Amino acid sequence: MSPVVTDPAQLPVRFQDALNAGDVDGVLALFAPGAGMRTVTGEHITGTAALRAEIGGTVAARGRLTNVSRHALVGADTALLVTAWTLEVDGPDGKRLAPTGTTANIARRDADGGWRFTLLNPLGTA
Structure with a gap:
């Protein structure tokens, strides 16, 4: 990708x-530095290491995401x-969960013309 x-x-x-x-590096490539x-869970994380841990945990939990643009x-x-x-x-108990929500994410256009996420908020306004 x-x-x-x-x-x-x-x-x-x-x-x-x-x-x-399951491509953690592919997900991380979509983020701007910092x-x-x-x-x-409501925690605010920043930086590649924290994002890698969060995304990696989702992949390890066999995450399957469906996004619908609004x-x-x-x-x-x-x-x-x-x-x-x-x-x-x-x-944690091995049962499959399927939480839902609406994001409010911010992206910016970099000097190369590409767009990258700067801030993700999967909890939207909650």
């Missing part, structure tokens, strides 16, 4: 496809991406 995404609306699709393929994320609003080399999601994962 190429890390350069020329349409910010494609970022959630690329994220979904890389995660579902990017952050609010996890589904809005992609672009202005001044910044995009607000609102996406409905379902994430199937193995719970």
Whole structure:
């Protein structure tokens, strides 16, 4: 998967496809340096090591993500991406869980013309 995404609306699709393929590096390539994320437990993490641990944990739990785009609003080399999601994962007891939510994510256009996530918030406004 190429890390350069020329349409910010494609970022959630690329994220979904890389995660579902178990490609942690592919997911991380979609993030700008120093990017952050609010996890589904409400913790705010930043940096590659923390993002790798979070994404790696989802892959280890056999995560299967489905994203449905709601809005992609672009202005001044910044995009607000609102996406409905379902994430199937193995719970601690081995049972399959399928939490859902709506993200409010921010991306920016870099000097190379590619779009990358700067902040992910899978809990939306919650």
